[in-house]
Amino acid sequence: MISFEMPESIHKTRVLMETVAENMMRPMARYFDENEHEIPWDYINFMHQAMAQMGGSAITTQEDEKKERKGPRLGFQNLTFLVEMLSWGDTGIYLCTPGGGLGAAAVQAAGTAEHKKRFLARHQGEKPTFDAMALTESHAGSGMPAEVRTTAVRDGDEWILNGEKIFVTAGNKALVDSDGFVVIWATIDPSAGRAGVRPVVVEAGTPGCTVTKMEHKLGIRASDTVSILLQDCRVPFENLMGDPEVKEKKTEGAKGVHLTFDATRPIVAASAMGVARAALETIKQMLEEQGIEIRYGLPRSRLTNIEREIIDMETKLQATWLLTIKSMWMADERKENTIEASMCKFLAGDVVVDITQRAVELMGPLGYTRDYLLEKWFRDAKINDLYEGTGQINRLIVARRILDYSRHELS
Amino acid sequence: MYSFEPTEEQRMLMEAIERYAKNDLREAAHDADETGELPGDLIEKGWEMGVLQASIPEEYGGFGERSAVTGVLAAETMGWGDLAGALAAMLPATYAMPILLGGTEKQKTELIPPVIEAEWKPFTTAFIEPVYDFYPGEMGTTAEKKGDGYELNGEKAYVIFADKAPSILVYAALNGQTQAFIVPAGAEGFVIGEREKLMGIGGLPCYRVRLNNLQLPLEARLGGEEGFDFVPVLASAQVAIAALAVGVSRAALDYALPYAKEREVWGVPIAQRQSIAFMLVEMAAEIEANRLLVWEAAWMLDQGKDVSKEAYLAFTGTTDMAMMVTDRAVQVLGGHGFIREHPVELWMRNGRGFSTFTGMAMV
Numbered sequence: 001m002i003s004f005e006m007p008e009s010i011h012k013t014r015v016l017m018e019t020v021a022e023n024m025m026r027p028m029a030r031y032f033d034e035n036e037h038e039i040p041w042d043y044i045n046f047m048h049q050a051m052a053q054m055g056g057s058a059i060t061t062q063e064d065e066k067k068e069r070k071g072p073r074l075g076f077q078n079l080t081f082l083v084e085m086l087s088w089g090d091t092g093i094y095l096c097t098p099g100g101g102l103g104a105a106a107v108q109a110a111g112t113a114e115h116k117k118r119f120l121a122r123h124q125g126e127k128p129t130f131d132a133m134a135l136t137e138s139h140a141g142s143g144m145p146a147e148v149r150t151t152a153v154r155d156g157d158e159w160i161l162n163g164e165k166i167f168v169t170a171g172n173k174a175l176v177d178s179d180g181f182v183v184i185w186a187t188i189d190p191s192a193g194r195a196g197v198r199p200v201v202v203e204a205g206t207p208g209c210t211v212t213k214m215e216h217k218l219g220i221r222a223s224d225t226v227s228i229l230l231q232d233c234r235v236p237f238e239n240l241m242g243d244p245e246v247k248e249k250k251t252e253g254a255k256g257v258h259l260t261f262d263a264t265r266p267i268v269a270a271s272a273m274g275v276a277r278a279a280l281e282t283i284k285q286m287l288e289e290q291g292i293e294i295r296y297g298l299p300r301s302r303l304t305n306i307e308r309e310i311i312d313m314e315t316k317l318q319a320t321w322l323l324t325i326k327s328m329w330m331a332d333e334r335k336e337n338t339i340e341a342s343m344c345k346f347l348a349g350d351v352v353v354d355i356t357q358r359a360v361e362l363m364g365p366l367g368y369t370r371d372y373l374l375e376k377w378f379r380d381a382k383i384n385d386l387y388e389g390t391g392q393i394n395r396l397i398v399a400r401r402i403l404d405y406s407r408h409e410l411s
Numbered sequence: 412m413y414s415f416e417p418t419e420e421q422r423m424l425m426e427a428i429e430r431y432a433k434n435d436l437r438e439a440a441h442d443a444d445e446t447g448e449l450p451g452d453l454i455e456k457g458w459e460m461g462v463l464q465a466s467i468p469e470e471y472g473g474f475g476e477r478s479a480v481t482g483v484l485a486a487e488t489m490g491w492g493d494l495a496g497a498l499a500a501m502l503p504a505t506y507a508m509p510i511l512l513g514g515t516e517k518q519k520t521e522l523i524p525p526v527i528e529a530e531w532k533p534f535t536t537a538f539i540e541p542v543y544d545f546y547p548g549e550m551g552t553t554a555e556k557k558g559d560g561y562e563l564n565g566e567k568a569y570v571i572f573a574d575k576a577p578s579i580l581v582y583a584a585l586n587g588q589t590q591a592f593i594v595p596a597g598a599e600g601f602v603i604g605e606r607e608k609l610m611g612i613g614g615l616p617c618y619r620v621r622l623n624n625l626q627l628p629l630e631a632r633l634g635g636e637e638g639f640d641f642v643p644v645l646a647s648a649q650v651a652i653a654a655l656a657v658g659v660s661r662a663a664l665d666y667a668l669p670y671a672k673e674r675e676v677w678g679v680p681i682a683q684r685q686s687i688a689f690m691l692v693e694m695a696a697e698i699e700a701n702r703l704l705v706w707e708a709a710w711m712l713d714q715g716k717d718v719s720k721e722a723y724l725a726f727t728g729t730t731d732m733a734m735m736v737t738d739r740a741v742q743v744l745g746g747h748g749f750i751r752e753h754p755v756e757l758w759m760r761n762g763r764g765f766s767t768f769t770g771m772a773m774v
Binding site: 005007299300311312315316325326330396402403409 | 693700719727731
């Protein structure tokens with residue numbers, strides 16, 4: 001039955017995260033924007049303890065498929081609301097949340113039960129740990145995973161990794177600041193294209209794996225984005241997830257990438273929605289302080305321009321947010337959600353950039369000044385239209401699906 | 412819990428309506444628009460789908476309970492078939508639903524069964540007014556209490572089947588509040604004017620109506636002396652139009668997409684060009700997202716929540732979306748989209764109307 005009733009457990013998550021966002025993230029947001037590469041340890045330590053108390057890592061959706069469940073699965077939906085609220089607090093700081101980022105998502109999607117146990121257990125340890133995923137290389141971003149050049153060569157019971165990855169979110173925290181891990185996408189057979197690409201886990205402290213650069217960015221400055229150099233980096237044979245051989249030169253090998261993205265794209269959408277809501281709520285409040293009330297229900301011919309803009313923004317925000325929830329409901333229901341995941345991702349990227357830039361415009365000198373967070377949200381917003389597939393790549397993914405075209409027919 | 416899955420019952424009803432939309436509504440759409448007339452048996456067949464009947468409780472002649480969610484699912488599917496036909500088949504709901512929601516017990520018992528327990532009859536509504544900034548919250552038509560009754564004055568537009576309606580629900584401002592009044596056919600002072608000449612929905616006969624010192628008894632007021640709460644009724648009307656807009660948009664996408672795969676330029680289907688493919692993707696995504704605004708507002712209506720804002724946002728989002736999608740469908744067909752042999756130009760004409768159509772349908 002069609003229903004929009006928020007489950008009690010999600011409601012509780014939201015209330016809790018709202019407290020964190022309001023009291024811990026917002027007051028620190030400006031500081032960590034202006035002091036790039038400083039680490040918000042207070043937030044990190046707090047979240048680590050809070051999640052331990054909640055029984056595990058809130059930021060992943062670890063669920064044992066065989067375990068008996070009471071009621072429907074809510075893991076992905078819960079995560080959606082959590083990420084939306086934390087991003088409403090501050091996206092950069094949210095990206096510093098310990099215990100399960102994109103690396104964990106890749107292990108969840110591509111790893112065996114043994115992999116999950118070996119690599120994810122650390123997140124429940126005494127100290128906060130981080131993980132990251134390294135896919136992009138300097139010569140190719142959207143072309144991944146087909147254009148992976150980083151190699152994994154087998155040597156007895158080890159793999160030797162060579163190559164360089166860029167734009168690794170939280171890579172420094174995963175490898176340098178904590179005892180975490182990075183999932184490196186590498187090819188075991190460069191002649192096989194996509195079919196040769198595998199996710200390989202590299203743990204912190206592994207010789208031959210070094211962070212070589214920390215980027216300076218437009219926004220989300222609290223979050224580190226790094227380059228990782230792999231020079232004859234040896235990892236145990238079992239650290240490679242998936243088939244260690246290329247049997248057929250089909251595209252199966254890189255499947256984990258897509259499974260990962262079907263889950264992580266709506267999370268990016270949720271994050272975008274949080275920033276958009278923050279900006280919209282703030283300008284509504286600023287307008288209210290000026291005595292401007294938004295009159296809903298009027299025909300456009302009777303609305304002021306500001307009213308029309310606000311109503312338009314609210315409509316777009318809510319429609320995209322509902323599609324984000326739907327795509328994660330599908331993930332929880334184990335329905336294929338590739339189309340919805342990419343749709344909500346590119347819509348959210350558009351909407352958050354649109355809302356935050358209009359918020360800056362509508363507030364004039366008050367929007368452009370660093371006295372308020374509006375200009376920061378505008379800078380933070382843009383990343384949502386870029387990472388986890390640009391808006392254009394996500395359109396292409398949907399296009400192939402709805403038109404029933406292969407990558408050769410539509411590229 | 413969130414859920415985006417219709418019930419088994421709703422799914423079966425939608426399958427039946429889909430067949431009707433495809434085999435009957437869609438088939439009749441072009442000629443009805445050209446000739447200005449919908450086939451009578453088409454409307455009757457749509458009425459027999461029983462969407463309204465299933466929304467009315469047994470004591471008033473129906474066989475179910477009101478579900479706005481079922482209503483919007485049905486409206487989308489009917490709208491996919493043809494907007495003019497859908498509005499005609501759904502017309503009695505604009506009369507019966509406000510009575511169900513706001514009528515006195517006596518009004519419900521007396522007025523609803525004649526609508527429900529028979530073949531389709533054009534019980535209709537006079538809602539829209541011929542002014543550029545028409546706002547349902549401030550009707551220009553006035554009702555004044557005079558002696559033992561009310562006197563109505565004003566002008567109404569887009570009154571569907573006004574010439575054949577057995578009874579009409581007329582909205583008017585009473586002391587500044589929008590209220591509704593039941594007006595029997597042939598009442599003195601209820602003057603039916605010319606048939607409207609509209610850009611779209613050509614098959615649907617709509618009339619201008621003048622109310623000249625129309626005298627009504629006290630019991631003609633919906634909800635009796637207390638009147639009724641217009642807010643949920645308006646929300647229902649907005650949500651219905653929003654759902655129809657989703658249906659028309661989906662029709663346009665469903666037509667443009669396979670066309671783009673067939674049509675070749677320089678030996679390659681145009682759908683293999685990103686400029687066309689991305690247009691189609693954006694149409695599809697807007698439909699998916701905005702449909703959920705409609706579902707959410709309908710679900711809130713069923714929960715008895717205050718839905719005035721959500722219904723307005725759903726209306727705003729879907730009417731913009733319908734214009735974007737139907738315009739692009741014409742664009743995808745290029746010059747052929749401009750030719751009336753293809754349905755996309757009709758959908759574009761209909762698509763432009765949604766922002767004006769509030770009051771012409773209810774769920």
